[in-house]
Amino acid sequence: MTYRAAVLGASGYTGAELVRLIATHPEIEIAGLSADRKAGMAMGQVFPHLRHLDLPDLVKIEDLSFEGVDLVFCALPHATSQAVIAELPDDVRVVDLSADFRLRDPEAYERWYGKPHSAPELQKEAVYGLTEFYRDEIKGARLVAGTGCNAATGQYALVPLIREAVIGLDDIIIDLxxxxxxxxxxxxxxxxxxxxSEGAHAYSAGGTHRHLGEFDQEFSRIAGREVRVQFTPHLIPANRGILGTIYVSGDAAAVHGALSAAYAGEEFVVVLPFGELPSTRHVxxxxxxxxxxxxxxxxxxxxVVVALDNLTKGSSGQALQNANVMLGCEEGTGLRLAPVFP
Amino acid sequence: MTYRAAVLGASGYTGAELVRLIATHPEIEIAGLSADRKAGMAMGQVFPHLRHLDLPDLVKIEDLSFEGVDLVFCALPHATSQAVIAELPDDVRVVDLSADFRLRDPEAYERWYGKPHSAPELQKEAVYGLTEFYRDEIKGARLVAGTGCNAATGQYALVPLIREAVIGLDDIIIDLxxxxxxxxxxxxxxxxxxxxSEGAHAYSAGGTHRHLGEFDQEFSRIAGREVRVQFTPHLIPANRGILGTIYVSGDAAAVHGALSAAYAGEEFVVVLPFGELPSTRHVxxxxxxxxxxxxxxxxxxxxVVVALDNLTKGSSGQALQNANVMLGCEEGTGLRLAPVFP
Amino acid sequence: MTYRAAVLGASGYTGAELVRLIATHPEIEIAGLSADRKAGMAMGQVFPHLRHLDLPDLVKIEDLSFEGVDLVFCALPHATSQAVIAELPDDVRVVDLSADFRLRDPEAYERWYGKPHSAPELQKEAVYGLTEFYRDEIKGARLVAGTGCNAATGQYALVPLIREAVIGLDDIIIDLxxxxxxxxxxxxxxxxxxxxSEGAHAYSAGGTHRHLGEFDQEFSRIAGREVRVQFTPHLIPANRGILGTIYVSGDAAAVHGALSAAYAGEEFVVVLPFGELPSTRHVxxxxxxxxxxxxxxxxxxxxVVVALDNLTKGSSGQALQNANVMLGCEEGTGLRLAPVFP
Amino acid sequence: MTYRAAVLGASGYTGAELVRLIATHPEIEIAGLSADRKAGMAMGQVFPHLRHLDLPDLVKIEDLSFEGVDLVFCALPHATSQAVIAELPDDVRVVDLSADFRLRDPEAYERWYGKPHSAPELQKEAVYGLTEFYRDEIKGARLVAGTGCNAATGQYALVPLIREAVIGLDDIIIDLxxxxxxxxxxxxxxxxxxxxSEGAHAYSAGGTHRHLGEFDQEFSRIAGREVRVQFTPHLIPANRGILGTIYVSGDAAAVHGALSAAYAGEEFVVVLPFGELPSTRHVxxxxxxxxxxxxxxxxxxxxVVVALDNLTKGSSGQALQNANVMLGCEEGTGLRLAPVFP
Incomplete structure (x- = not known):
């Protein structure tokens, strides 16, 4: 069976990455692509690396038909998704890649994003989109909220450690x-x-980065008490990849054991032998x-050191993994492309 | 049907790229991997980006069994392939990625590579591995010689122009x-x-780069007279990609027409609209x-400006395309991965 | 004696490079810095790499006093310099880094820049700013026109060859x-x-780049006949540096001899031994x-392969070299900083 | 007065950086350059960016005359400096850029470097080479030990904080x-x-990097008790620069105050306004x-975030700053070159 998917906001990098992945997915086809300023253009003009594909032209959202569309990937800018998703037909499943539905608490949303949420009932319904931790809820979900790429990176390292209580909760530092x-x-x-290029710097330091809202929500939920981590992201001269270096108190062997156990059955999360460290270039x-x-x-x-590709596992690959679960496709379909190195 | 392939010299970049591509090829499986200095190691140790794959460990060639092997990809260093291939069982098809069988003329080989060829009878038998130009010969071939990556780049731009006689033959300049x-x-x-990084320079300038041997052979054969091009390769700070800027005399519209006609039915060679120029990042x-x-x-x-990925279309992708033709698989199988951008 | 210089348009890269160079020039001090959108800011805010210097804040041009100013470096965008320079006091010397005064012929200016020149009398007066070729005229000049960085690159390679008639004039190709x-x-x-990053592409190909106006003007003047070169610039992933590969007909030894003779007494143009080729990283x-x-x-x-740093020898270093000549300072003052490698 | 300096180990990056800096130093001239494998070559062959300079050819150390040499910069590999420096004439001052004399305690040296020190009496005499902290001792020193570049980075951030007791000593984390x-x-x-390129990874993690020996020695000395920090270095795709992100417990305003006070009179260490963070590209x-x-x-x-250039402030610039102090030159002579951006 072939499912039909539309990508809203297809002129951004996550939109293009979705199209790249879907291009070799045997059960999903692209039914429509929207863009705002670039409406009217062919996808191959906006992203020449996709010019060999047979794709619909970019149109404005209002010109897109959702007739026969099974799934919408919504890759719109933050704060614009809410209104758009609220208007979609009820029978269309939605994977949102923006920040709009990541936080379940309307107050937390307003605190981190600076304005009230306009679709609080949808906010309640949305399932948080880390497949490995929310697989069962995602199965039946109509709306899945893709996570922040930094937030995903930290959670793959820390969720099992907090759940298994092998680390202290009051001195966690995440350096990305x-x-x-x-x-x-x-x-x-x-x-x-x-x-x-040829430089590096920290940004949004001191507890101001919005992805902290996701860390607070998820870590506190799992721990059953408030958890506040320290988090500094840095920009380095590479296009793809997040490397997280995470400092914790706890027994390192127990930490390794908890991660190994948590991901033993997971195809896309690989725990290296104790003492080996990952590199972004290898994902x-x-x-x-x-x-x-x-x-x-x-x-x-x-x-703990963690590496993933922000556009794939941190965003569009994650979205497709969730879509597979929502649609009933085998979870890894279309996602087994090996990393490109060098 | 599943074919079984061995990769000799799997610890180099072209070997790793072959494994990356074959990883999602539905009809080929990896039957063996050889390496010399790294024999005894797991492929995932040598190339951690492939650690999620279930692959045989690296062994020395002499420890590799060719029983039940349908195809060998030989990614050994130049001048070492000859002896190895000469020893392979007769019923095993071979795609060689080294320079050893690119030149048909033993004298030309000796001139460019500095020593006599040790397997001249195989040299005669080998088919030159640009699928788009030698498809029929490749179909029945036992031994296909993968081309130089620079040589492939220049030929995709020039072969149709020389064949259709739309350009002058005495003032061709290839700047890569x-x-x-x-x-x-x-x-x-x-x-x-x-x-x-942060630099650029020319190398092997002045008509000394070995890939000129391939240009001489192929361009002269097509033209029916001796053709000698001027060729300067440059190293730029990027890992993948070759951009060729090729200066010719001739009518630009006729040039564009000849290329468009030549590649009209080709899946992997895309001619852009007149006046648009390609970029390596898009392939x-x-x-x-x-x-x-x-x-x-x-x-x-x-x-004429031409862009390809030296490790894929210029080497391992080309090799797999030829393997598909040799084995009777559909030609593009496993090769439709969209370019990774950004 | 200390000369006082103002930099107009100090918030761009060439403005910042001028300040970097003047910072260790023993005879020039910065008297004023202008910027438009960034007026009111400290230079160290706009360019934190200059924060250790004691510099005047950025102001709008109209708020700058030219009292006691000996020299103005005008690093404004193309087409805005003309009006500004026309209004400067008569006794202030000017080095313009824009394209506004590079072309002596008003018609050529209009053809390449799309509108009539607004200060044609100044255009006539301006001296073209390649110190090595116009040193005597620059000595007495009030207005020197800094050259295009690509134009400088091509001319250092070709001017002596055309002047000495050691190459053909009808098949010159400049690939940058x-x-x-x-x-x-x-x-x-x-x-x-x-x-x-990780890519390369050609731009303004086919004879459309504006620096061709400078090539046409200078090469034709020297040759005494019309000379039209073919020129393709390419963008590569590096911040600084232009590498020019220039294809000519002629005897290579004579070419090398003409360049060696032309630059024998020049401090800043180094001709390598025959057969050695330069790299941008070394300048x-x-x-x-x-x-x-x-x-x-x-x-x-x-x-011929030529390498220079577009921001220094191609622009701001060139401007300072000219300023030294105009002011009567020793020509290389402040310009002997060794290249930064790696 | 002009001092004469020899550079031992001039074929490495720190040797080349020394020559680059000395090239515009008005009071020091290069009296000799040594290299081992590259003896016999001109410096401009080994480092073409220095080809415009009039420099002595590279010779083996044993062929170098120290007659009339005031100062030796020793940029030899670790563990080879000891024997060489022990043989130098007594009246020659020495700045060593290797790790051989950084640790005062012979046992600490043996623990971190895996073999006993061969010149323990010199080890006692050597002054640790961070000018800002050891200026008085450096003035009269015959042998100054240049620091590790990572070690310098961490110390500029932490020494004043430990000295002023504004941070906790048991939870310091240095992420470089x-x-x-x-x-x-x-x-x-x-x-x-x-x-x-296009990647990032941690190395020598878990308390195994040798520069920890310097942190242990200096931080414990200042604190008057044992201090052990956690330290993870990472390699990023840039040629120059170290960015240190340092996590401490303490009052941030007091931390900023202590740094501002400590460096108020220092020309080369700049404390940004509270809340602003540095970038390696700006140094x-x-x-x-x-x-x-x-x-x-x-x-x-x-x-605390700290940025410096590992080859300059972290190594060769630091060495020249110390040499200025040892020779009685004004401390910043030849070191005021503004950062190169972009």
Missing amino acids: KTGVSGAGRSLKEGLLHAEL RGSNYCHLGVVDDRIPGRAT | KTGVSGAGRSLKEGLLHAEL RGSNYCHLGVVDDRIPGRAT | KTGVSGAGRSLKEGLLHAEL RGSNYCHLGVVDDRIPGRAT | KTGVSGAGRSLKEGLLHAEL RGSNYCHLGVVDDRIPGRAT
Whole structure:
């Protein structure tokens, strides 16, 4: 059976990545593509790397027909998804890649995003989109909220450790090194090649990055008490990839054991042998997440290092994995592309 | 039906790229992997991006069984393939990725590679591996010689133009900008990140690059007279991709017409609309080749720009395309992965 | 004696590069800095790499006093310099880094830049700013027109060859590989890191790049007849540097001899031994230009390769070299910073 | 007065950086250059970016005359400096850039470097080479031990904080992002462009990096008790620069105050306004170190971010700053080159 999917916001990097992945998915076909400023253009003009594909032209959302569409991937900018999704036909499943439905608490949403949520009833319904942790809920969901790419990175390292109570909850530090595509195709001086290449800097430091809202929500829920982590993202001169270095107190062997057990049956999360550490270059362009653990010369301290591709496992691959679960396709369909190295 | 393939020299970049592509090929499975210095290691240790795959460990060639093997991809260093291939069982088909069988003329081989060929009878038998130009011969071949990546780049732009006689033969200039993976995983000072990044330089200039042997052979054969092109390769700070800028005399519209006609039925060679030019970033990690043509303010001059990924269309993707033809699989099987951008 | 200089348009890359160079110039001090949108900011906010310097804040041009100012570097966008320079006091010397005064012929200006020149009398007066070729005229000049960075690159390779008549004039091809800082600090999608890194492409191909106006003017003047070259610039993933590969007909030894003779007494243009080729990484951040020559297996063909840093020798270093000549400082003052490698 | 300096180990990156800096130093001239494998070559062959300089050829150390030499910069590999320095004439001052004299305790040396020290009496005499902290001792020193580049980075952020007792001593975490030139010009697979670019990874994690020996020694000395920090270095795809993100407990305003007070009179260490964070791109190629402090949403937590260029402030610039102090030159002579951006 072939499912028909529309991609809203197809002129951004996550939209293009969805199309790239769906291109070799045997059970999903692209039924429509929307873009706002680039409506009227062919996808191959906006993204020449997709020019060999037979795709519908970009149109405005209002010109898109949802007749016969089984699933919508909504890759619109934050705060614009809410209204659009509220208007979609009831029988269309939705995977939202924006931040609009990640936080279940309307107050938390308003605090982190600076305005009240316009579709609070949908907010309640949305399932948080980390397949490995919410698989059962995603199966029956109509609306799945794709996670922040940084938020996904930290959670793959920490959720099993908090759940199994093998680490302290009051001194968790998440230091991320992220590629630039996470910032999207937006015209900002700081994203120019001449500004970014051959350099590195921290941004949104000091507990101000919005993905902290997701960490707070998920870690506190699992721990059964409030958990607040320290989190500093850094921009490095690479296009894809997030490397997370996570400092925890706890026994390193127990940490490694908890991760190994948690992901034993998971195809896309790979725990390396104790002492080996991952690299972003080894997951590039793929849906795989690599995790490594080392102990420290300081007793009772462990370091977890996690690597994933922000556009794939951190965003569009994650979205497709959820779509597979929602539609009843085998979960890894279309997602087994090996990483591209070098 | 599933074919069984062995990869000799699997610890280099072209070997790894073959494994990456075969990983999602539905009709080929990896029966064996050889490496010399890295024999005894798991493929996932040598190339951690492939660690999620279930692969045989690396062994020395002499420890590899060819029982039940349908096809061998030989990704050994230049000059070592000859002896190895000569020893393979007769019923095993071979795609060689080295330079050993690209030149049909033993004298030309000796001139460019500095020593006599040790298997001249195999040299005669080998079919030159550009599928689009040698498809019929490849179908029945036992031994196909994969081409130089620079040589492939120039030929996709020029073969149809010479065949259709729409350009002059005495003033062809090929200026290539190539990514560093073409030099392989070799320990040379000039390939260090600190040496290469943020810079560009020409190498093997002045008619000394060995891929000229292939240009001479193929262009002269098609033209029916000796053709000698001028060719300068340059190393740029990118891992994958070759951009060729090719200066010719001739009518630009006729040039564009000849290319469009030649590749009208080809899936993997895409001719852009007249005046549009390709970029290596739009073919990265894929088997697609993009071609563009512009005219010039100087009448009678045209510029052809060609982009491909040296590891895929220029080497391992090309090899797999040939393998598909040799084995009777549909030609594009396993090769339709969309380019990875950004 | 200390000269006082103002920099107009100090918030762009060439403005910042001027300030970087003047920072260690013993005879010039910064008297004023202008910027339009960034007026009111400290230079260290706009360019944190200059934060250790004691500099005047950025102001609008109309708020700048030219009292006691000896020299103005005008680094404004193309087409805005004309009006500004026309209003400057008569006793202030001016080095213009825009394209406004590079072309002496009002018709040529209008053809390449799309509108009539608004200060044609100044256009006549301006001296073309390649110090090595116009040193005597620059000495007495009030207005010197900095050249295009691509135009400078091509001319260092070709001017002596045309002057000495050692090459053919009808088949000159200039293939440039340029770093991205040449495009300035402008917000264009194509200049984003995610778009540019790991790729290469040609732009303004086919005889449409504006720097051709300079080639036409200078080469024809020297040759005493019309000369039209073929020119393709390419963007590569590096911040600084232009590598020019220039294909000519002529005797390679004579070509090398003409270049060696022309630059024998020049401090900043270095001709490498015959057969050695330069690299942009070896001139990065400096005012040096490296030139190399190789012959070809095709008799009568030679290749000249030239490397310079577009922001220094191609723009702001060139401007300072001219300023030294205009002010009577020793020509290389402040310009002997060695290249930064790696 | 002009001092005469020899550089031992001039064929590595720190040797080349020393020559680059000395090239515009008005009071020091290069009296000799040594290299082992590259003896007999001109410096301009080994480092073409220095080809415009008039430099002595590279010779073996034993062929170098120390007659009339005032100072030796010893940029030899670790463990080879000891024997060489022990043989130098007594009246020659020495700045050693290797790790051989950084640790004062012979047992600590043996623990971190795996063999006994061969010149323990010199080890006692050597002064640790962070000018800002050891200026008085350096003035009269004969032997100064240049520090590890990572060690320098961490100390600029932490020494004043430990001295002023504004942070806790038992939960300090140093997370460094370092450019590849710190690894030197060595032929290792992991330093190839194709391996490093577009990726990031941690190395020497878990308390195993040798620069921890310096942290232990200096932090414990200042604190008057044993201090053990957690330290993870990461390799990122940039040539120069180290960005340190340092997590401490303490009042962020007090942290900022202590740093501001400590560096108020220092020319080369710049403390940014509270809340602003540095970037490696803004110190590239220079002797400047930038420091920033932010508080956190978690009370009592602060983050210090520090940026310097590993080859300059972290190594050769530091060495020249010490040489200036030892020779009685003004401390910043030759070191005020502004950073190269972009």
